[in-house]
Amino acid sequence: MKLILTFSFTLLLICTGLATDKRPNVITLLVDDLGYRDIGCYGGPVETPVLDKLASEGVRFTDFHSGAPTCSPSRATFLTGRQHRRTGVYSVITERLHQMHLLESETTIAEVLKENGYATAHFGKWHLGMPVHNRDNPTPADHGFDYWFGLVNGPGPSHKNPTQFLRNGERVGPLEGYSCQLVVDEALKWLDQERNGDEPFFLNLWFNEPHAPIAAPDEIVFKYGAPNDQSAIYSGTIDNTDRSIGRLVAKLEKLGELDDTIIIYSSDNGSYRQERSGELRGQKGALFEGGHRVPGIVYWKDGIPGGRVEEEPAGAVDLLPTLCGLIGIEKPAGLHLDGSDLAPLLTESGNFERHQPLFWMNESSMVMRIGDHTLFASSTAKSPIDFKAADRLTEQIKEVLGDDLERVLDGRDVKDLRSRLFNHGRLANPEANRLKDQLRDLFYFQESWIPELKKSELGRVQLYDLSKDPSQQNNIANQRPQLVARLKEQAAAIHRSVMADAPKWPAAGEPNVTKKPATNLSRQPAATGSKTPANPKKAMVAKLKAMVDAGKLTEKESIGLYLAAFPEEADKLKQVRSGEDLAKLIESGKFDSAPFEAVELALKQNNLKIRGAALSAAFGRLGGGVGGVQLEAVVERLESLPQSRDKDLALNGLAHGLVSKDPEAALKWANSISEEGFRKTVVENVTRRIKAQP
Structure with missing residues (x-):
């Protein structure tokens, strides 16, 4: 936990005995890939009566923006009020490739509110880094959430019957229903079973809908088109999410707490369907308006005059300072917040003044908004993309x-x-x-590109006047040279500030995220609030490694000490280091206590034949049920492999192991796979192996 209260404010709370009225509850609702023209109150085709009512009784922003035009960066800004690069998140996080994650040293909305007496809980997608792929990354618990029910990224295989949810770090397993409804189910359960009625609460609900791969109940999809029409299914996911939010609102009303709850609704970026951006140029991923202008609704019946449409530009970057302003608590001390406090605007209690322009960045450009003008400036950094x-x-x-x-x-x-x-x-x-x-x-x-980005500057520019050209079709930079020069100078100063704060990876002060030993739970986030029995071999490896890193031992000496403590490991170490007979070693059961370790060792083999045979053997053991690993975790590890001969051999091994253990169960599982192409491949493989059995 970071120190975020000033000494004087802490002292004030102690002296007054916290004798204040109960603060308002806070609920933030973030959907995934929703366009500016999707929901009803923004002129969209989807029926969203719950959101429409919140908008009509609250404040609906017409010029609201996500923190970035893509997922992970937007979420980092949403929680911190800071440009995402400052927080360690440069781009969409792909866990198998990237070390980057939301820095544990960052201060989040959850931490600010928790320090001020709030119970905190997160529900739904996370996508800010998790301890998977042998990385020692923080979880939502490390960012201020007392309780969390979430996803590393997507629900898998789609919104229907997801399999990837975690509860406080423990795998939940397959669930029946749709992701948005399951997220609200968990929030309602938390309200009934986990909350302390004397505490205000902060619930952070991040839905997966309408991000692909999409699914919604047929009876909802039929309202918008044929059941196989992707546009209709997309609309159905938004409709279904509105219904789930309606259940949460109804619960608050039943508890008598709706009027004193701040509810904020938005999207992490624009839609991937261009037609859902309206007249705006661009879509998800673009720095044009269609990539980041999104719905923004703020509701608080007891504190905000409702029934208003607000044209002032605002965004997710403003949420942390705004909540501090609305609730009446101090902002985190000593932090550069890129967002501004919208409380005077929302409560109509004073003049609103933005301390810094709104701006957005991606790998190649920066966009800054001042008044009706948007300045685009390309980066001088050379792109590594072929x-x-x-x-x-x-x-x-x-x-x-x-x-x-x-x-x-x-x-x-x-x-x-x-x-x-x-x-x-x-x-x-x-x-x-x-x-x-x-x-x-x-x-x-590519994280190797970061040094190039940090030394880059702003280059060529474009200028658009949104009051006359909302579709951003007419670049007027040549017509307004003086304005361009002034805006570019201001943008350059902001750019330098961000890049000075932005860390390299691995980030200084963060754990070395590449050296966590692999175990049979190596792809499962560590459970929060629970302790597992110490592994003496793992503990000794960590101790010896620390001594090697400190220069107190050589690698050879450390191996000698390890084998002196665990002589039974000598044969395994010898064979693994030489790469010989690794498949036979795995098949013998030597790795059955840590079967995912066998997978990782197989992937490290340079010889294609050895690697393929070892992968097949490792997944065969996993399919046979060794180590007590759930099938869902095995399939997830298999699917994370790049499409290649290795993956085919791993699939063959898994099918063999499953059939050997229980042929009927293997065929039942194969037929349950939702994705048609993958299901067909697995069914054929399993069927062939069943027929080949004696």
Whole structure:
């Protein structure tokens, strides 16, 4: 926990004995990939009566913005009131590739409110880094949440019957229902069973809807089109989420606490469906308005005059200082907050003045908003992306898809294929899916690029006047040279400030996130608030490693000491280091107490034949049920492997292990896979192995 109260304020609370009225509850509702023109009260096609009512009785912003045009950066800004790069989050976090996460040293809304007597809980998507893929990253508990029910990223396999939820770090397992409703179920359960009625609460609900892969009840989808119409399903997910929020609002009303609860609703970025951005240019991922202008609704019946439409530009970056202002608590001391306190504007109690312009950044550009003008400035940093390779892969995918191309495009122009692929689930065509994964990997942020970004400056500029050109079609930079010069100078100062704060990875003061030993739970976040029995071998490895890092031992000496303590490990160490007979070693059961360790060792083998055989053996043991590992965790690890011969061999091994253990259960599981292409592959593999049994 960070110290976020000034000494004088802490002393004041002690002296007054905390003799104040109960503070308002706070609920933040963040949806995923919702467009500016999606919901009813913003002129969208989706029926959202609950949100429409909150907007009509609260404040509806017409010029509200997410913290970034993409997911993880936006969420970092949402929680901290700071530009996401300052917090350690440069781009969308891909856990298997990235060390970056929301720095534990950052101060979040949850921590500020917790210090001021609030009970705190998080429900839903997280996507700010978790202790998976052998990384020692913080969880929501480390960022101020007493209780959390969440996801590393997506619910998997879709919004329907998700399998990836965690409760305080422990896997929940497969659930029945839709993600948005399950998130609210948990929040309602928390209100009934976990809360202390004497404390105000902060509930942070981050829904997955309408992010792809999408699913919604048929009876809702039918309102918007055919059950297989992607646009109709997309609308159905938004409608379903509105219904889930309605259940939460009804609960507050029943408890008599709705009027004294601050409710804030928004989206993490714009939609991936261009038609849902209205007249705005761009979509999810773009620095044009369509990438980050989103709905913004603030409701607090007891504290904010309602029934208003607010045109003042505002955004998620303002939430932390605004909540401090509304509740009447001090902002964190000694922090550069990029957001401003909207409380005077919301309560109509004074003049609002923004201390710093709104701005957004991505890997290649920065955009700053002052009044009606938006200044675009490109970065001088050279991009590491191989665009020629991306073009080649895109053309290959078009050829492989053939007649399926139109279905994948879902009504979009073929020039939008690349962006469509980034927001599409697994393709039914295995070769097209393999190429799609390669294409996406080209565009993932590379942490090795950070030093180049930190020394970069702002280069070429564009200027748009939103009052006359809301679609940002007319660059007027050449017509307003003096204004451009002034705005660029201001943007450059902000850019320098952000990049000076932005950490490199691994970040100074953070745990070394690459050296956590792998165990049979290596892909499962550590449980919060519970202790597991100490592993003496793991503990000794950590101790010896620390001594090697400190220069007190050589690596050779440390291995000698380890083998002196655990002589039974000598054969395993010898064979693993040489790479010989690793598959036989795994099949012998040597790794059954830590089967995921066998997977990690297999992946480290440079010899393709040895690696493939070892992976097949490791997943075969996992499929046979060794180590007590749940099948869901095994499948998740399998799916995280890149599409390759290795993955095929791992799948073969898993199918063999499952069939050997229980053929009927193996076939039942294979047929339960929701994604058609993957299901077909697994069913064929399992069926073939069942037929081959004696």
